Amino acid sequence: MASIYRFVTQKLLSHGVRDTADGNLAITDRRLFLDFVRLERAVRLxxxxxxxxxxxxxxxxCLSMGKRHIAVFAYMYLRFSDAAPKFTHLDIELEEEGGIRQTVDYRRRVSSTERLVGEWAAAWYDRYSKSFFRALYRSNSPTAN
Structure with missing residues (x-):
C-alpha cells in the first residue's frame, strides 16, 4: 500500500497547489501538510x-499564516473525491407534487457518512471557491505581499 504522505501529496498536486505561490504552501509548509494528512486519515475513518x-x-x-484562501484546497480535497457525486441528473418532467426528481451517480458505492462529507464540502467549496481562487492567483502577482 502506498504511503499516506505520497497519496496526500499526489491528491494536492492534482488539485493544482503548485500553480500558485500560496497554494504551494499546502505541500511545502510542514505543519499545513500534516494537517492535510490528518484530513485524509479522517476521511478514511x-x-x-x-x-x-x-x-x-x-x-x-491558514488564518494564522494570514492566508485564509489556502483553505480552498481542503474543500477541494473533499469535494473532488469519490464521496462527491460524479453526475447529477435532473428529470425534466415534474412529479405530481410539482417537484423535480434529482438522481445522483457516484464513482463507487459510498456510505451515508461519505455522502454527507461530500455534500458538506461541495457547499463550502461553492460558497468560497471564487473569492479564494482570486486571492490565490493574486498571490502570484509581483506586487503581492
Whole structure:
C-alpha cells in the first residue's frame, strides 16, 4: 500500500497547489501538510465530526499564516473525491407534487457518512471557491505581499 504522505501529496498536486505561490504552501509548509494528512486519515475513518475538525484545523492554520484562501484546497480535497457525486441528473418532467426528481451517480458505492462529507464540502467549496481562487492567483502577482 502506498504511503499516506505520497497519496496526500499526489491528491494536492492534482488539485493544482503548485500553480500558485500560496497554494504551494499546502505541500511545502510542514505543519499545513500534516494537517492535510490528518484530513485524509479522517476521511478514511468515515467520521463526519473528525473530518470537520480536520478542516477547521486547516482553516485555523491558514488564518494564522494570514492566508485564509489556502483553505480552498481542503474543500477541494473533499469535494473532488469519490464521496462527491460524479453526475447529477435532473428529470425534466415534474412529479405530481410539482417537484423535480434529482438522481445522483457516484464513482463507487459510498456510505451515508461519505455522502454527507461530500455534500458538506461541495457547499463550502461553492460558497468560497471564487473569492479564494482570486486571492490565490493574486498571490502570484509581483506586487503581492
Amino acid at each position: 468515515e467520521d463526519f465530526a473528525t473530518v470537520q475538525s480536520a478542516v477547521v484545523a486547516i482553516e485555523n492554520r
